[in-house]
Amino acid sequence: MAISVVMPALEMAQETGKLLAWRKKEGESVRKGEPLLEIETDKAVVEVEAPGDGLLAGVSAEVGAVIPVGETIAWLVAPGEKPPAKARTAVSARRAMGGAAQTAVGAQATVAAKTAVARIAPQISPKARRRAKELRIDIALVPGTGPDGVITAEDVQKFADAKAGAGAVAAQATASGVEPPSPVARLMAERTTQSWTNVPHFFLVREADAGELIAAQRRLGEEAKKSQKSAPTITDLLIALLARALARHPRMNASWAGESIRSNTEVNISVAIAVKDGVVSAVIPKADTLKIAEISALRRELTERARAGRLRPADITGGTFTLSNLGMYQVDAFSAIITPPQAAVLAVGAISERVVAVEGRPVVRPMMTMTLSSDHRVVDGARAAEFLNDLAEAVREPMKLP
Amino acid sequence: MPEMAVRELTFAHAVREALAEEMRRDSRVCIFGEDVAEAGTPFKVLSGLVEEFGRERVLDTPISEAGFTGMGVGAAMTGLRPVVDIMFGDFLTLTMDQLVNQAAKVHYMSGGTWKVPMVLRTTLGATRRSAAQHSQSLHAWLSHVPGLKVAMPSTPYDAKGLLKTAIRDDNPVVFFEDKMMYKLKGPVPEQEYTIPFGVADMKREGEDITIVATSSMVQVALGAAECLEKIGVSAEVIDPRTTWPLDEKTLVESAKKTSRAIVVDEGYGRYGVTGEIASVIAEGAFYSLDAPVKRMGAMHVPIPFSPPLEDVTVPTEQTVFEAARAMCGKG
Structure with missing residues (x-):
């Protein structure tokens, strides 16, 4: 039986995905799990695996097209079989979350489906929604000017016109040395602007003594060496400590769901990874239950894939909290921008020797500054402080880590 | 001639x-x-x-x-x-x-x-x-x-x-x-004529908003439409003329054209003619609407004898104008 290939929904607010490339030609044989196409989502450029075995047929989406999630864009058929005459029309984005994501993404998608209870939908008129679909416009990007900020059909039209105009401008600009941003860079620009303008951030800063953390890394590194594995990094240890602290503070692991707070059953840590032209976040799922060695191996694999531009949908979905470590760049401290609908992000600076007072005496200790950015709609200062305090204590005594 | x-x-x-x-x-x-x-x-x-x-x-x-x-x-x-x-x-x-x-x-x-x-x-x-x-x-x-x-x-x-x-x-x-x-x-022409039931009449043609009005409210709607024109809003006024049979097609088509509709009727707003007509429009023109259909009727009170009070219980040119203006996002 023919298997449909659909535009997967990888994010709760995702309405559309852009098709960047087909990895297989029409008529070519495909095995389940093989990279089939490359799409650009709200977050990153990802590879989508084939949902089954078969010959690629009935390809109805061209490279560059922006396609509503859940829409069938091709079929995998048995030799001699014809693809169904008419591709099923798009199911609603909300329904596509469960169905489409499961078909295309597999096991990891269940994480996305579970946490996708409510999506943050902008207020939009029925006409505007229809027009946006017709014009293939992501409504999350359209500013609303109607009463109470509702997106009207006129807003959608203006956005479409501006986009068309911008395309022309961009084409002209290239000649004069101004280049349009790469997909990753453009997404980064859009998403950070959206978060920074919509999410009420507040920041808590905490210094932690990293002496024992370094000792633990050394100990675990030696153990890894014995079993001929790569040594875990400070980031790996922080992922483990952070995930365990989040399990004790579920509110920090919750999400803002438009008008309510949604708690997440799993602790999935998004790790910010610098790539050539921007930053992407890869997810370590259920990090609170993983051993350091497992976290380390997974994080390494994700980093390699991210830098090679080979992240898969499952690699970027379902994160509930983000860790961003710029320690390797010798940054002392910084504040990070939250990735909605996550409620917080932890920004970690370099571990450096500083003079601190210990029992009334100045001593030199390796210190590390952690800055917690939180969404004030989900957590308040006191709650966030309790979490950060707990985390700082865990950093000070990491020896219990498995 | x-x-x-x-x-x-x-x-x-x-x-x-x-x-x-x-x-x-x-x-x-x-x-x-x-x-x-x-x-x-x-x-x-x-x-x-x-x-x-x-x-x-x-x-x-x-x-x-x-x-x-x-x-x-x-x-x-x-x-x-x-x-x-x-x-x-x-x-x-x-x-x-x-x-x-x-x-x-x-x-x-x-x-x-x-x-x-x-x-x-x-x-x-x-x-x-x-x-x-x-x-x-x-x-x-x-x-x-x-x-x-x-x-x-x-x-x-x-x-x-x-x-x-x-x-x-x-x-x-x-x-x-x-x-x-x-x-x-x-x-009123001298010669014989009749008007069939169930045929709405467009009392004024417009582009931006449909005002469906009945009986006494048609003149109110036409007055509001004139005020709206001065601020650049083109209002279409549709008079169903009979509430039953009801010319649903004309109502829906006008709302589809303008994307917005207000229904004005002098009866009580609660469980009234406005609710029925608004529902017809919402069902027929949903994917063409840019705003929820608005109903305007008499306040849910006994009509007062006091003139200043009586005057505010029913829709007026001013209130219809304000509602249409807000709906069209013109302040």
Whole structure:
């Protein structure tokens, strides 16, 4: 039986995905799990695996097209079989979350489906929604000017016109040395602007003594060496400590769901990874239950894939909290921008020797500054402080880590 | 041939002319009601009819709405085509059994053997300082009942054309006239014409918003549309003319064209005509709407006698203008 290939929904607010490339030609044989196409989502450029075995047929989406999630864009058929005459029309984005994501993404998608209870939908008129679909416009990007900020059909039209105009401008600009941003860079620009303008951030800063953390890394590194594995990094240890602290503070692991707070059953840590032209976040799922060695191996694999531009949908979905470590760049401290609908992000600076007072005496200790950015709609200062305090204590005594 | 100037009649005159013409055309047409003969009704709508057609056909009744409405139903069943006059729409309460359980049901329950070709003319509308028992607009009640047709003219032209259709209809028709509109003048051609039921009329063409208005509210909507034009909003005014049968197609098409709709009716907003029409538009034009359909009707209060209070209980040019402006995002 023919298997449909659909535009997967990888994010709760995702309405559309852009098709960047087909990895297989029409008529070519495909095995389940093989990279089939490359799409650009709200977050990153990802590879989508084939949902089954078969010959690629009935390809109805061209490279560059922006396609509503859940829409069938091709079929995998048995030799001699014809693809169904008419591709099923798009199911609603909300329904596509469960169905489409499961078909295309597999096991990891269940994480996305579970946490996708409510999506943050902008207020939009029925006409505007229809027009946006017709014009293939992501409504999350359209500013609303109607009463109470509702997106009207006129807003959608203006956005479409501006986009068309911008395309022309961009084409002209290239000649004069101004280049349009790469997909990753453009997404980064859009998403950070959206978060920074919509999410009420507040920041808590905490210094932690990293002496024992370094000792633990050394100990675990030696153990890894014995079993001929790569040594875990400070980031790996922080992922483990952070995930365990989040399990004790579920509110920090919750999400803002438009008008309510949604708690997440799993602790999935998004790790910010610098790539050539921007930053992407890869997810370590259920990090609170993983051993350091497992976290380390997974994080390494994700980093390699991210830098090679080979992240898969499952690699970027379902994160509930983000860790961003710029320690390797010798940054002392910084504040990070939250990735909605996550409620917080932890920004970690370099571990450096500083003079601190210990029992009334100045001593030199390796210190590390952690800055917690939180969404004030989900957590308040006191709650966030309790979490950060707990985390700082865990950093000070990491020896219990498995 | 030089173009003939169309003559202008008042709303009351147009109603009277329709009655007179139908009474001349069909000897079965007769009038019952309080003060319909020499007095010509308190609104002087029927002046002169008793003189032409005599007391046999223009019959003053006792103050007993239930009684003479029942008499109308019986007369209609047995061969006449009576036009029953209920002075104030508020008194419809007294006629309800005759209208709802008898007139509306007889044709159906007799398997088509009996017909009730009766017209019940009555009034609606506030702002006449007539207090709570003489100012209501209760047409929604009758529009709710299968077996009754409900006409609500908004101009002298429509009044004449619709009333002639009502009299010729073999079904019971309730005919609502806005008591504040009797002196309104408008073009009414000399030549014979009728207006079919269930055909809405575009009173003004526009692009940005549809204002569906009935009876008394049509003039209000047209006034609001003129104000809207000054701020660059082009309003279309649609008058359904009959609430049943209802021209759903025209309503939906106009809303699809403009993407926005306000429904204005002088009846109570709660469970009223506005709700029904708004629902028709929402169902038919949903994917073309840029805003929720707005309803504007009388406040959910007894109509006050106090003039300053009475004036704010019903939609006005100003309130319709404000609502339309907000809906179009013009402040």
